[in-house]
Amino acid sequence: DMTLIAGAPGNYVIQVLNVENGCERRDTVNISQESNIPKSMTVKAQDILCFGESNGIIDILDVDGGFGPYNYYVNGIKSDKLNITDLPKGEYLLEVRDKFDCSTTAKTIINEPEVFNISLPLELTIAFSVPTELTFTASYPDEDILSIIWTNSKNEILGTDFTLQYSSNVVDIVTVDVTTENGCTARAKIKVNVDNELKLYFPNIFSPNGDGFNDKLQIFKNTIPAEIKQISIFDRYGNIVYQNDSFGFGENSDGWDGTFNSKPVEVGVYIMMIELIDFAGNKKVITKDLTLVR
Structure with missing residues (x-):
């Protein structure tokens, strides 16, 4: 082979022999290190x-x-x-x-970034129909966040900002989905309870004696919406002594003045039955004892 490969830089002696006449020749070759190598x-x-x-x-x-x-x-x-x-x-x-x-x-x-997560309180109780601010905390700075979507349990979009002004009449689950500029996603949920219990206030004893104090049976309530469909009062024999289909709440309501057919009823214990329609349209019946004194 007329091509030889040198394994390392240095001086090499090349010897050529003519096998027919025995003549021989030698030469020295210097092999240097190639400078053009990957640096x-x-x-x-x-x-x-x-x-x-x-x-x-x-x-x-x-x-x-x-x-x-x-x-x-x-x-x-x-x-x-x-x-x-x-x-x-x-x-x-x-x-x-x-x-x-x-x-x-x-x-x-x-490198791998830290996990992206967000958090909300697990549970919160709010007042009936009163807006309350919901906000989340995130492990990434605000400038890294691309989109925010707040939804309720019906998957209705409630907001798209860092905070949500939320109000409701019933308990619900609110979800927030957050996406970063790099496409990282995180989700958090909060159960929002609502103080929607209707509370009625009325005396169990009233005295329609004309002294200007507690002369009428009146019914009060808290701020939860409700409507009295009918109020009925029965004597101990089950006879209706008072019934009203437009009885209202509060001091401005007509109330019951303790009469039947424009005559004062006897003192004693009566049964009061209140038929209500609450804010959700549900019918409720409340029965209480009522003592009339003079």
Whole structure:
């Protein structure tokens, strides 16, 4: 073979022998180290977008020195691409080898961000139909957040801001879904209870004696909406002594003055039955003893 390969730089003696006449010739050749070898490589790493994903990227941008074509290796595994994708977090050793198998290496790291999470109180009680501000806390700064969606249990959108002015008449579950600029998502829920219990206030004893105090039976309530459909008062024999289909709440209501057919009824214990329609349209019946004195 007229081509010889030197394994290392240095002086080599070449001997040529003519086998037919026995003549021989020698020469000395100096093999120097090739200076154009791969010296460095330029790489760019793109970190993982969200915690737990494997979407890191390494781009091999340039090789300084050597002779192409080049072969590339990532952690010892040959790669046919200069754009290496779908990488998990970790440290990576990149190697490039030229056509003469001369090589250089570079190290890079793909980082993973901390987990993105948000939080809300587990439960909250609010007043009936009174707006209350709901807000969440996030593990990322506000400027990293792209979108916010508040929804109720019917999946109706309630708001799209960092805070929500929320009011309701009934208990519900409110959900907030938050997405970052990198597409990381988090969800939190809060159970919102509503103080919607109707409370009635009325005396169990009243004295229609004309003294200006407690002369009429009047019924009061808290701020929860309700309507009295009918109030009936029975004597101890079950006879109706008073009935009203338009009885109102409060001091301005007509009330019962303790008469039947414009005559005072006897003192004693009566049965009061109140038929109510609450704010949700449900019918309720309340029965109480009522003592009349004079």
